[in-house]
Amino acid sequence: MATPTPSTNTPSKHVHAFCSPAPRSVPPTGNLNMMSYDSPAVLNMLNDASSGMGGVGMGGVGMGITMSSLGMSNLGLSASTLGRADEAERNRRLRMILEMIEKKPGRVSEEGLLALCTRMGILYEKHLDEAGMWSLVIGDTAICDVKFKTDDIERVDLQTALDESMPELYFGATGSEMLVRSLKPLPGQSKINATLERFAESLEKLLTLDKLGSPQNGGVSCWDAIAGVYTSLKKLFEHEKKTDLANRAPDERYRTYKAEREVMCKKSGRPRLNGGSCLGLSLEYWMDRRHLIPTNAPSPSDKGKEKMDMDSHESPAYPEDSVPESNGIYSLTIECESSPSTLYTPIRISNEWISDRIEKPADANDANASIDNILLNTPSIDWLDPKPTYLEASAQPDDAMNLDSATGRLPNIRFVAKFNPPLVVPFAVYMQLYQIVGIEPRSEDFRTTTFVGLALRPGEVDPGMTGTTGESTHEIRSSRSVLVLDSEGKAGKRKHDMSLYVPKMEYSRTLESLPFSHPKQLVEILPMLRQYAHTTSLLRECFYEKAEKPVSSVDPTGHAMPPKPPSSADGELPPLQVDVNLSYTPPAPRLILHIPHPSSNFSTKTDSIGPPLTSVSALIATLLSPTDTLFLNPLSVTLDIHANAELVVAEQNLIAVPPLQSSSIATATAGDVDMDAAEEIEAKIKRLGRALDVCGDMGIWGEWLRREVGRYDQEA
Template identity: 55%
Template sequence: MATPTPSTNTPQKHLAALSSPAPRSVPPINFDSPAVLNMLSEGGVGMGISMSGLGMSQLGLSASQMGRADEDERRRRLESIITMLKGKPGRVSAENITALCGKEGIVVDHEESTDKSNVTLTLVIGNEAMCDIAIAKGNVMSVKLELASDDDIFKDSVSRILYKSLKPPPGVNKINVTLDRFAHNLEKLLRMDKLSAENGGVPVYKAIFKVYNSLRKLFEHEKKMTLAIMDANTPNAGYKAEREVLCKKSGRPRMNAGTCLGLSLEYWMDRRHLIPKKPRESASIKGKEKMDVDSEAADEYSEDIDSDTNRIYSLTIECESSPSSMYTPIRIPDSWLSEAVEKAPDGPDADINNILLNTSQIDWLDPKPTYLEPVAPAGDHDSMNLGNAPGRLPNIRFVARFNPPLVVPWTEYVRITQNVGVEYNPQDLRATTFVGLAIRPGDVDPAMMGTAGGYTPEVRSERNVLVLDKDGKERQTTHANSLYVPKLEYARALESLPFSHPRQLVELLPTLRQYAFTTSLLQHTFVSKAPPPSPKQTSHASPLSPPLTPKETTPARPPLQLDLTLSYTAPSPRLTLQLPHPSSSTALPTDPAALLASLLATTTTTSSPITNRPALKVTLDVLPNADLYITEQNVVPPHADQGRDADVDMDRAHEADELVKQLARALDVCADLGVWGEWLRREVVRRDGGGGSAGR
């Protein structure tokens, strides 16, 4: 057999296959390969775990390939494959749904048509739920959930989510749709039913509904107050009011939002000022046309469809098992809020700060504990059974799961957990940083490197930014971004948080928004998103063909350097942005050697000098509720007439303050550091009378 000709185009990882002791006619097999698992899955029935009829030779295995592995080792490998296949729910089909339910202990009733082309599966999910799935010719036609409770809102929205989990997403062939999403949602329903059964039938669903109803009541009240202070002619007032409450007040509660099964409290949205061209018609002004947010049509928001633009940060409110002696158990009151929703500013129990600021305060209620009924009638024979005694508390607590997990400084992590009654454990301290958790999660965390001097290594990225040139035309420009964290600060990712009262979550939202906004800004700038390969990038050339000679192109202009410095210490993250002045005749090189050469050249020659204008620099703090406060800047020039006329000075000082606030509002609106940097350069050019080279 001829020896393969080496090629520079051959991937290095494929060369190891040439050294296999197996015969060339038998392709080597890798047990970790998804292709092999799919091959084995296709060979079976149902969930694809049957391997009957497959011998070792059919699997591509031979004695020479196995080396000196004995029979026990081969059995162990096969058992590991079978175990892995058993854990995969398989593709969407009536047989696989039945097999999945059998694995979870769910009773399934089949009803087939005469020609067996149509199948209706009835799933009995514990004692609380029943689900009907209609399948016609292999396609899921409908999903209908029935609950023991009479909450139609929850049933309809859960049915919609279960139906979506069984249908292919846009652009995906139905043959590639698996039961993974459906299995995840089914496991959630089973977990809630199991909690109810283990605690004497306590209605876990009802506990979640009561929290939702109270949070929804608070949301509608705050939305109404927000609309009241808006101009009657404000376009998209309903949208703006909703997003204002979502990002600045008590958040937006939604039941079964998007693809998330259960109650979600949404507390932050990226680019909330970006309103779709055709907003939902039901978003009305000042409540004249009440929006039916709980209907199936209103359940769909534009941000659910375009999640990349309007990314949502939310808390999924669930229940979990917890000893009642260790943590406050769940309560099921009629309401967590008073009828008035808010306390009067001058009420008898009003806070002094509310009196001074003439602001209202949420009038939360403190419900009584919810006790369980005895599991059996009391009698002499079980008088010593404390578990059957009346007055037991359920061993269940509320828990909020962060979606996505939120990175906060270590000191904030300790404060947040202590505020909800969780004891601080020093062993929870981990050598992790914001850069390692949020920016470069796949790399070694900078805190683990033992960096001398206690700083985080610089993070670099390049981004294409859409800008307007001096003629008002749109074009793409490249930014070379760098992030520097001068002080090594420990951070921790919040993934879940137990709570006993929804008031605790609402009080935490201003802090959570600080770090959600900071994370969003920096991830958008420094986290690379590899685009899917386009058809033009796919090459079908021979692997032995020489590389193509690139066409000669005009040299691209150097990227604009944006330098960011981050201080992540509580109580407020601080960002400092520095970028070249637009009046600089030549952009400074980003490479240190090239920068030194250019500086030396300007001292010895007079041709093409670099205009040494001071770089633009803005330092801002991200305050609670993601309010931005600029502490230092050189974009808005100071006035030199101070001290002559007090009235003039006051007017000019007020004008300067408003201009500085406008800089912060611009970042709040665009929520993009690259776009904001280009806007700052254009503002400098505009204030200088149109000179310089902004939008270069």
């Protein structure tokens, strides 16, 4: 560790001159006005320029200062007074620590569960006829039975009001499965470290919905409102999945899973009740590496899968639930929150958010029709606008003067979509999303934060806060090992020294929640959300500081690779310097990858492959080398991430594009261009972008590009 440089701004360098030579356990003797400068309160006073105690902020305590000149008698301070102040400060900090500990849910055990219920105000009772069984009474709309066996979770049974009003959804059964998962240890976590945190979040959500739907608030069921949104979104999802299946071969493997993921990532999203780790309704809109399906995933027939979804009380099988680290999912959790009905459109209880025909033909006279549907003559979604839901008359005479629960009033509740995980978007996109849902953003949202600070380096000072935004190119570095496949298919590891350059810092915001009044607003913003979800995934995979993890096991071809590939005879392959440029400015994020050419001897900034250039003579000898492969330009690919996360290769230097024979494009004729060759080149260029879409890792993608260049050279 480097030795600290002496600084005149360090106040503690002169403190020893005032400290008593006696041990700290021995109380000071003599004058009672003398204070021990080991006290934090005194040091704080010395550091405070406004206290008049001199000189600390400008190079330590001033020379020649005596206790009398400090004016202790004028301040009216004594050792006992300072002692009481110091004791009060300790008590205050202790209370803060205890409050912080109390907010943390305990570990998974009977004692921890009961303590959690007490803190949250949930009534509980023990079953007399069954040992280890506890019933948690969550308001008036939900009961949760938890069965313990020596502090291990044996069974969880959830029953809600939705199971009575809409039993065909099997909300309690699927919710019970989700709650059991939330009480089990996470992958790689020991049982003793399993906490009640995820279970507590679900209980908090149940309590919130019960409170919003209580008779005091008008008695409007939030459960029924959310279930109505789910019914309409599910109807739309099944229609789009059926359309996609019709375009696939009947014998295609995993065709059902592929169709569902296509609708989830390119269409209206995939609605799920109690899916993954989310209790309630979630609309999944993006999945990392959606083309990768585990080889051991079940392959049900279409009819069997559909029957399991519609008729079974168990959750449908999704392969991505078993490997969340490989298939990261972005979703919107649809909930309810308190909001004045006079300021925002309240919730409506209806299953008719969309018509039975789902789609309607393009109509230029339709004011709600999209301009893209009119120009392309494609059908659009036939959304409906349900009637408002009014409050019923209160049965309690004490509520006669409560205007918020009077007959004919609208409920003071609105829908809200919570981002899971939170999503970082440019400030212009942030404002556009709020305009789509028809509300104004909060005033505290106007901060000088950036994508780098929010998404890649959340623990550091945001570059936007330093006041140097736009004055210089910001750089982030990281090192990681990636999987490498040579031309013969042999696996190895290589270290990538990666640098991310951001020439222009775009101010950004983190989306955590977004109110909405109609599910069509959510479907409308999904293409935009996918742009930045995919961008975030690609960059966080390479530049986010996280714990060391195994080498990625995904190849651009979509085949699973061994997690620990064998290295070469001499150890790991020589490292590479990989540079990435980021432009986060709307309308589309742009990534530019630079990676050394496979035939170049300059593969890193330190020349790790070729001989080290330790002298000027060695450098001159290298420059005069007759080999023409030393200074090949690095491979460069420019990608634009468009709506629905479509990767478009804007520029590249891997594939040679022959120029038109005519000197002007305007005068070129069909005979000037070989259309078959042009289509072949275009297909190769599109294949470059698809490879990144499949593997989802810029490091692996760069190695694949190097291998493809070698293949192109051999074909030439």
